[in-house]
Amino acid sequence: MSSAPKPNQPLVTHMYTADPSAHVYEGRIYIYPSHDLDHDGPDNDNGDQYAMEDYHVLSLDNFESPVVDHGEALHLRDIPWASKQLWAPDAAFKNDTYYLFFPARDHDGIFRIGVATGASPAGPFKPQPNYIEGSFSIDPAVLVDDDNQAYMYFGGLWGGQLEKWQTGKFVPDAEGPAENEPALGPRVALLSEDMLSFQNAPKEISIVDEEGNPILAGDEERRYFEGPWVHKHNGWYYLSYSTGTTHKLVYAVSRNPMGPYTFKGTILTPVIGWTTHHSIVQFQDRWYLFYHDSSLSGGVNHLRSVKYTELFYNEDGTIRTINPYE
Ligand code: FUB
Numbered sequence: 001m002s003s004a005p006k007p008n009q010p011l012v013t014h015m016y017t018a019d020p021s022a023h024v025y026e027g028r029i030y031i032y033p034s035h036d037l038d039h040d041g042p043d044n045d046n047g048d049q050y051a052m053e054d055y056h057v058l059s060l061d062n063f064e065s066p067v068v069d070h071g072e073a074l075h076l077r078d079i080p081w082a083s084k085q086l087w088a089p090d091a092a093f094k095n096d097t098y099y100l101f102f103p104a105r106d107h108d109g110i111f112r113i114g115v116a117t118g119a120s121p122a123g124p125f126k127p128q129p130n131y132i133e134g135s136f137s138i139d140p141a142v143l144v145d146d147d148n149q150a151y152m153y154f155g156g157l158w159g160g161q162l163e164k165w166q167t168g169k170f171v172p173d174a175e176g177p178a179e180n181e182p183a184l185g186p187r188v189a190l191l192s193e194d195m196l197s198f199q200n201a202p203k204e205i206s207i208v209d210e211e212g213n214p215i216l217a218g219d220e221e222r223r224y225f226e227g228p229w230v231h232k233h234n235g236w237y238y239l240s241y242s243t244g245t246t247h248k249l250v251y252a253v254s255r256n257p258m259g260p261y262t263f264k265g266t267i268l269t270p271v272i273g274w275t276t277h278h279s280i281v282q283f284q285d286r287w288y289l290f291y292h293d294s295s296l297s298g299g300v301n302h303l304r305s306v307k308y309t310e311l312f313y314n315e316d317g318t319i320r321t322i323n324p325y326e
Helices: none
Strands: 016-025 028-036 054-060 068-075 082-084 090-094 097-106 111-118 141-144 150-154 187-190 226-233 236-242 249-254 261-268 278-283 286-293 305-311
Touching: 016 090, 016 286, 028 090, 068 097, 090 141, 141 226, 150 226, 226 278, 236 261, 236 278, 261 278, 261 286
Parallel strands: 016 278, 016 305
Antiparallel strands: 016 028, 028 054, 054 068, 082 097, 090 097, 097 111, 141 150, 150 187, 226 236, 236 249, 249 261, 278 286, 286 305
């Protein structure tokens, strides 16, 4: 057990954690992070340095109480279809069951998305024998909407392989669109009632500017890279994500969970470390951003720490930009 967390400080220091997906279950805050691993293996644009092998769930009663590490909730060795790289997970609750959604490479080296189930939000989780049919790429984020329909958002460029799925099939040497073409968007799929499969082939989400023009692939300040998260506020769906090469968390809004989403602005300015990844959650009438940086490891990109800070909306529903080091 760690002490009560401070804003913009690592939630835990006994291990490296990243990609936090935060949810409120049973009146407490549960965080589903990646568990970063120290190793001497390759470090490249393919993301080989992110060689994670298990998940731990963290929780806290509130922001004045200690952070609890619930121990190993799922390990690579127990997932029949996965070969390596347990990347950013998310959790969902439906049918009196907790679901952990996670990406990993299959035995052909292709990223897929799997699901595991448990009776407690802290795990352990039992994986399904195979990945979700029709799934690909990384960074699943699941929204269970007010009408109980669940949506999975996912996809990431480069190591996340999204470029390779533009035809609907995996094309190993496919590259992304030209700079003056629309950027690739995240994908969304409706989850089945039992949360174990897709109801439809994933659709691409369109992100447009205020004039309705698609954000272009060369617009690295605004285009989608990875780490989608969708939350609802005052009837609007907010899609937030990482811009990757420009290291920002940005957001776009829509009245429809499937989009199109209109780009609005920046949530978080660049953090220490290459990646930036987050979630947004409401707890007791306040809103919080969970994110990570590499400050605890002295800037090692693949050794990150989960942090939190409060998030504020302006009167018009826009989100105030956060600089976590101010
Ligand atoms: O943690 C591995 C990968 O790094 C995640 O899947 C991405 O979102 C980035 O944070």
